[in-house]
Amino acid sequence: MNLAIRNAAVAAPGATRRIRTAIRTAVRGRNRSRGGRDAGMTTAEYAVGTLGACALGAALYKVATSAAVLEALAGALDRALHAT
Incomplete structure (x- = not known):
């Protein structure tokens, strides 16, 4: 009570x-x-959420700047510019 x-x-x-x-x-x-009463996040939840967002951003950056992805993007751009 x-x-x-x-x-x-x-x-x-x-x-x-x-x-x-x-x-x-x-x-x-x-x-x-x-x-x-449960409308927002506490400071600890903000910290965990921020760390999670940073980790996801770092993983996506690594994937987007990898050689395979850059090569695929360059090939797609080359095919688009030289299409007849």
């Missing part, structure tokens, strides 16, 4: 309404306009 809900239960008469409001707020989330 949430500590705020437990404290509201023993706080004063009429606490039932506060308990219902606290439960509704916890279930629905406070900031619906901003996408809810």
Whole structure:
């Protein structure tokens, strides 16, 4: 049980309404306009995502600059320019 809900239960008469409001707020989330409580990434998720993007970019760069790919691109360009 949430500590705020437990404290509201023993706080004063009429606490039932506060308990219902606290439960509704916890279930629905406070900031619906901003996408809810899990709308963004934390700093650790940003770091992992950035490292993953850099690794993917490095792998694609290595593939794109390999001799086989450059030769294939040069051949396709040569055929396109000398098409009759």
